[in-house]
Amino acid sequence: MSTTVSPLSQTLHWTEADQPQQAHWRSERGAPPPKRVVLADDTTSADTAYRLACEGTALLWRGDFHNARQLLQALARRIDKTPARKQRKAPKEAGSLADAFHLHRQAQAQRARVLNMLLLPINADYSIPLRRAPNVHAACLAAWGPADAAAGNSVITLRELQGVTSTHEWRRKGIEIPALGEPPQNRIHPHYGVYSPVRGEYIDLVAKAPLPPAGIAFDIGTGTGVLAAVLARRGVAQVVATDMDPRALACARDNLAQLGVAQQVQLLQADLFPEGQATLIVCNPPWVPARPGSPIEHAVYDEDGRMLLGFLAGLKSYLAPGGEGWLILSDFAEHLGLRTRAELLEAFERNGLKVLDRLDAKPVHPKATDATAALHAARAAEVTSLWRLAVA
Structure with missing residues (x-):
């Protein structure tokens, strides 16, 4: 059984049948339990539920499960x-793509707050x-570990x-990664x-870039272990893959074993680099310099720019x-005005690095070609690059 992390930390309180009730509050992102809770069931209208949720009142569901999904x-x-008057205002409020990005994140956060009021x-x-x-x-067993009756x-x-x-379905079926070879030995199973x-284009770049002379490779922030697996499949005899998240390390361990490359990859819990030196060090940091709103957003x-820098x-x-x-690194942040190419190049120079080459790829995900998608102008212009860096 893989290592898991329990999100149980606080207690939710409410009143039911004139009696005080309580239960453990589960929140992966560490959000506090709602302070106001009312019971809701199949007789609760969507308009009433929406009004209560917007006011910050949570609805603890007591009706049919499928009706909860419909609600x-x-x-x-x-x-x-969105009301038409607000749609007319949006372009003025978003004076730049950076403004549009921040407004978009605010809207997404508000959307999540309202939808998370259905319990x-x-x-x-x-x-x-x-x-x-x-x-x-x-x-639930895969996400949280064995059930604890005492909890x-x-x-x-x-x-x-x-x-x-x-996520359990993704983990069960896996995601096909062409760079790892032919099916069925080319699937990554995220936890x-x-x-x-x-985003397969960055994996393809690692699969195609010319390898430096044989030696040890480091994979910094391994996540699912996909890049470590690609390097191992390319013939790198020894890879040291690091991550700070125990879930990521457990996920990578399972994937590397399933792919048959576990003997070539050592997994370590470390903040960025392990000890020693390597002839190849690979890092795919989060691409956007902004504050994460939940644990999973630390990957985005x-x-x-803490990890990048x-x-x-x-x-x-x-x-x-x-x-x-x-x-x-994607240049999505550059198109949003959150980082400039000059700042990136200056960071290379400041740290005694030179650029040997740069391999580029255009994203192929649906939002890149969807003119109605949020931040479409930046998504349409985005390029993902593999920068080959060396000591100057």
């Missing part, structure tokens, strides 16, 4: 139906005490439970709380003579 969809439709009970054995509720035991019952948002179950490698948002600052010390550092 959540109805709440989402009400949020997404579900979960028994200590991971069963859901509602009519027509699905069996989520396997998904008692708990409450979770319906959206978070949906995340648990959908709950570990970012999935859905790198507040103040930390990697560049340490690279010179950890590279063996003649070695290369591969930085995989």
Whole structure:
């Protein structure tokens, strides 16, 4: 059984049948339990639920499970139906792509706050005490570890439970990675709380870039272990892969074993670099210098560019003579006005690094070609690059 992290930390309180009630509050992102809770069931209208949720009142569901799902969809439709007057105001408010990005994140955060007001009970054995509720035991077991009867019952948002179950399906089926070879030995199975490698262009860049002379490779921030696996499949005899997240390390361990490359890869819990030097050091840091709003967003948002700048600052010390550092980075942040190309190049120079080459790839994900997608101008212009760096 892989190592898991329990999100149980606080207690939710409410009144039911004139009696005070309480249960453990489950929140992966560490959000506090709602202060105001009312009971809701199949008789609760979507308009009433929406009004209460917008006011900050949570609804603890006591009706049919499938009706709860329908109510959540109805709440989402009400949020997404922006009044015309607000749509006319948006372009003025968003004076630049950076402004548009911040407004978009604010809107997404507000959307999440409202939708997370619909709560579900979960028994200590991971069963859901509602009519027509699905069996989520396997998904909860994979996400949180063995059920603990002593922990008692708990409450979770319906959206978070949906995340648990959908991630379990991804973990069960896996994601095909062409760079790892032919099926079925080319699948990565992401665990709950570990970012999935859905942007394949950066993996292809690592699979195609010319390898430096044989030696040890470091994979910094390994996540699912996909890049360490690609390097191992390319013939790198020894890879040291690091990550700070125990879930990521457990996920990488399972994937590397399933792919048959575990003997070539050593996993370490470390902040950026392991001890020693390597002839190849690979890092795919979060691409956007902004504050994460939840644990899973740490794979996308790198507040103040901490991981990027930390990697560049340490690279010179950890590279063996003649070695290369591969930085995989999208220029999405540049198009948003959150970082400039000049700032990136200056960081290379400041840390005693020179650019040997740069390999580019255009994203192929649906949002890159969807003119209606948020921040489309930046997404359409985005390029993902593998910078081959060496000591100057």
